[in-house]
Amino acid sequence: MASLHRFTLFVAASTLLLITAGALVTSTDSGLAVPDWPNTYGYFMFSFPLSKMVGGILYEHGHRLLASTVGILMIGLAVWFSRVDDRRWVRYLAWVALGAVVLQGTLGGVTVLYFLPTPISVAHAGLAQLVFCLTVALALFTSQSWRTGTAAPNADRILARLTIGTVALVYAQVLVGATMRHSGAGLAIPDFPLAFGHLVPPEWSWPVAIHFGHRIGAVLVTLAVVATAGYMLVYHQHRLELRRLAWLLLGLVTIQFTLGALTVLSERQVGINTAHVATGAALLATAVLLALLVHRHRFTDVSLSNASVALPATPSVGVVR
Amino acid sequence: MDVRKSWLLASIMALVLTVACGGGSEAPAEPESAAPAATAVDEATAGNITGTVVLEGTPPEAETIRMNADPVCTQEAGDNTATEYYVVGEDGSLNNVFVYVKEGLGNRSFPAPSDPVVLDQNGCRYTPHVFGIQVGQTLTVSNGDPTLHNIHAMPANNTEFNTGQPIEGMTYDTSFENVEVMVPFKCDVHGWMNAYVGVLDHPYYGVSSNGGGFALNTLPPGDYTIEAWHEMLGTQTQNVTVGENETVEVSFTFTVS
Structure with missing residues (x-):
């Protein structure tokens, strides 16, 4: 579980880095520097030459590469949670995070293909924050202090x-x-x-x-x-x-x-x-x-129920195992 | 992991791969040429409007564009790195003003010329910076630079497009379906690159060039509203009457504070 916690922290940090890269795209007005999607100027995304990453392409294509990396990390995260974590609701949450990332990538592509319509771009930005919060929450749920119910x-x-x-x-x-x-x-x-x-x-x-x-x-x-x-x-x-x-x-x-x-x-x-x-x-x-x-x-x-912590009299309304 | 989860994982991986590996293609919109019958202009009685555009006041000095975001641009541009917001001659003449007949042609119709208008990307600049085109006329955008450009048109009354030209020598043909003054162009790779095109349903337009001069030739005699547009200074209009075989002089004076 400690390894999973560390990996979740890494994914959360990567997600924050991805949000920063996305902000860099809008701050430099580079959102349409790569006009096609999912390809990049006709190249398969991962084979686009580094030498051609100039001007606004550096920000937009860099954001796409980082997003793909986070997507792959999220797949690993969801699988890992499924195999290791004994709490059903946490496992579901990991899959929700992965689904959100897939939706997020799709929104990113759609907003490029339709010339950055404001509602789609705002949804892209808003969902990014939710994904980050999900990864942070998952990191908290896998922490020692949370699991031991201290x-x-x-x-x-x-x-x-x-x-x-x-x-x-x-x-x-x-x-x-x-x-x-x-x-x-x-x-x-x-x-x-x-x-x-x-x-x-x-x-x-x-x-x-x-x-x-x-x-x-x-x-x-x-x-x-x-x-x-x-x-x-x-x-x-x-x-x-x-x-x-x-x-x-x-x-x-x-x-x-x-x-x-x-x-x-x-x-x-x-x-x-x-x-x-x-x-x-x-x-x-x-x-x-x-x-x-x-x-x-x-x-x-699980851990909390095993710990000697007295729960308050108020009924639990949270997710249960 | 049970079978259901395996399918779920496989589906998600397939979606990710589809997103990452899928191909995209864009085809330029073919102009629909259902042009109305053309109205012949009697050249024996036609007149002209000629004139100049002048700037009063001292405009901000042109800034040097930093092109180091793309080393190819730095190399290709050479010394041509000044902004084009105000291109003013020593005599105060103002270039890059789009002058056109705004009203007065009535129901006359004019066929789109078969010759294309060419917008070139050279030295990471658009050439020309301001130009005109007729509805349905072919616009050929060419990449004369050994670097990538994207051509992003942002019209309000036509179809927006954004297409890439990653290879030197590539061309892209398109056209506009509606009248619009002006349609801005930009390159999102090189944020300093911009151009403007005036789309009209007639051929009576011009852009002030060296000396601030312009000419609208072979106009049918009549009363016209002439508009002059500048990217930083807005528009001005004048009412002009053109008699048979008459050449009318018109001048526009923009002021910058």
Whole structure:
């Protein structure tokens, strides 16, 4: 199980790298640098000469190669889970992750063939984040601390709701951000922190609305993270694993907010713009990890049932073996 | 692993392989040539519109395009690395302005010429940068560079296309089915490459070139709206009356602050 855990961590890291490569494609406006799919300029994907990976092709074709690699890793992951893990729901989750990656690859191809329609591109971006969260969750489920059930049961309903709310808000913000990115509204409001010199844009259009919505979302996410982390640090400071994640969450949201501002002020400088997407993914995954740990008592798995941990009186609504 | 899971795994691997190994092909859209009957223009009475386009003010200096994303481009472009947003002569004449008859031709129809219009990719630049074409006329896009290009047209009123030319000397023929001023082109491999084509259902258009001059010849006598389009400065229109055998001088003045 330790090997599977390490491999799952590797797949999760690869998925984050893939998201970063995808962000690099959009940040450099290279999404259509390779006009065909699944081939590359008529070449079989893996036989495309390295010498021809120039300009936008470097980003787009590199993203495709990385995506194929992650797809193969996911196949290995699902098979490994099927053979090793004794929890049926975890095995299913691994196959769901693989299915999501296959769907993700298909969305990537379709969006190229149809010249990057915004809904498809946004779905591609949104599903990528879910795949990453799935791999992170699988890594958590294979960790020693999770399997031995060392996490203390938690019946704090306020914290439970705060963590779920934070995940929902961060993911909604990711989707709004993806819509802004793929509809070319990243600089629809060119100044920061004001909007055309005002607190609220004096004139509205679809790009301005989606851009301003993302800014409002950033404030809401920051407030949610501060509330969740603050609550945890005040009322659950004895739980080291939660405390660490709370601080990580606070750090990531600070970096993410700063990167968002710098993306506008730098007129979408490629490195900053790309880092903004990658940090968003890390923020979402951290929020998911936190929520899973807080809701740990809702999951019933083999090791926990064997461990001497008293479950709360509230009925388990989680997946069962 | 039971049989059902084996089938599931085999199906997923087959799908992945299909995605990775499948072939893609693109065929240029064949123009449907159901052209209406042409209207002959009486050359004995036809007139002309000639003129110049001038820029007032000082435009931003042309920037040097960094082509080092593709070493072939650096080599092929040589010194031709300046941006083409404002191509201005010493006398203030403005090039790359598309001038055309916007209104006034009534129900006249004009057949698409049989000669193709050629858009070349040379030194990782589009040549010409601004040009015109008639509906149904063949546009031949050629790759004169020993590197890959993709030709991505982004029309609002025609069919979008994006096709690759990985080999030097490749050509791609296409055409447009609807009037549209202007259709932008870009190369997503080399982000600095862009061009614009004005698609019209008549032959009365021109692009200001050296000296900012343009000419719309063999126009039937009548009242016309003439429009001038520039990629950074927008459009201007003028109403012009052309008499029999008359050559009318028209000038456009764009201003940059």
